[in-house]
Amino acid sequence: MTQLMRNRIVFILVAVGAFVLAFGFGQVAGHKKDATPKDSSKPAPTYSVKLLDGDVLKDKQPLRFEVLDPKGKVVTEFDTVHEKKLHLIVVEKGDPRVYEHVHPTMASDGTWSTTLELGPGFYRLYADTKPSGADGQVLTADFSEPGISAGMPAFNVRATDTATVDGYDVALKADGMAYTFTVTKDGKPVTLQPYLGAGGHLVGIRTESLDYLHAHAMAAQGNTVGFHVAPGNSGLWVLHLDFQVDGKVHDATFVRRIEVDGPGSGMGEHMDMGDMEGHDHH
Ligand SMILES: [Cu+2]
Numbered sequence: 700m701t702q703l704m705r706n707r708i709v710f711i712l713v714a715v716g717a718f719v720l721a722f723g724f725g726q727v728a729g730h731k732k733d734a735t736p737k738d739s740s741k742p743a744p745t746y747s748v749k750l751l752d753g754d755v756l757k758d759k760q761p762l763r764f765e766v767l768d769p770k771g772k773v774v775t776e777f778d779t780v781h782e783k784k785l786h787l788i789v790v791e792k793g794d795p796r797v798y799e800h801v802h803p804t805m806a807s808d809g810t811w812s813t814t815l816e817l818g819p820g821f822y823r824l825y826a827d828t829k830p831s832g833a834d835g836q837v838l839t840a841d842f843s844e845p846g847i848s849a850g851m852p853a854f855n856v857r858a859t860d861t862a863t864v865d866g867y868d869v870a871l872k873a874d875g876m877a878y879t880f881t882v883t884k885d886g887k888p889v890t891l892q893p894y895l896g897a898g899g900h901l902v903g904i905r906t907e908s909l910d911y912l913h914a915h916a917m918a919a920q921g922n923t924v925g926f927h928v929a930p931g932n933s934g935l936w937v938l939h940l941d942f943q944v945d946g947k948v949h950d951a952t953f954v955r956r957i958e959v960d961g962p963g964s965g966m967g968e969h970m971d972m973g974d975m976e977g978h979d980h981h
Pocket residue numbers: 783785786787800801802895
């Protein structure tokens with residue numbers, strides 16, 4: 700089998716997986732379950748993301764979008780949360796280990812834009828933002844980048860408790876929902892720096908349903924940073940630890956099977972626990 704054929708097969712598998720995700724789980728991921736059923740069968744209008752160049756992104760074309768309020772009006776006023784007005788997380792839908800966390804810029808008319816370093820694939824974006832006067836929002840949209848995938852290694856469904864990124868070794872110790880990460884380089888502890896107003900950021904994406912969680916660490920202690928995670932649903936989660944050393948941000952990726960007691964909330968949570976840095980949203 701030629702490399703090209705292999706790549707094509709990988710791409711087809713990714714495509715099939717993404718369609719299964721889109722149609723099989725889209726309903727679950729797209730709507731927050733309502734705790735108190737209302738008379739109306741229609742969901743209340745909410746904030747949304749509108750992609751401005753369609754849902755197919757070609758050749759490193761910038762991603763451009765607007766945030767619309769429940770009436771469909773473009774939002775131009777946002778509160779700063781963790782030093783940014785909007786945090787954009789992008790994952791590959793079939794393999795959430797493929798991940799970007801960027802901070803798009805907004806033009807005065809409310810057009811957000813950013814470049815992404817993605818290859819061909821099927822993606823979900825999470826715009827983590829707080830329109831002024833509204834609650835914090837995690838808004839999602841899907842897009843794809845056409846072409847032949849370079850071919851990711853097979854998805855490793857075994858839980859991992861170590862990760863290596865850019866020469867840094869990161870070890871995870873989980874005690875219930877308390878997750879502690881320790882970062883070393885060449886066997887020696889490093890000094891973690893605050894990143895975007897926290898000791899570290901932890902983004903979790905549940906495979907299949909693509910639930911989202913974002914936790915902020917307490918201030919890092921030397922080379923150790925701790926989180927309390929609160930996933931809404933049991934399942935296989937991909938965790939991305941964003942940490943900063945010597946002015947550079949790194950992403951350590953873990954796969955964890957997380958069991959949650961009782962019925963899940965359905966959507967994961969944006970949580971902000973034990974945050975010891977001062978923030979303007981408090
Ligand atoms: Cu961010």
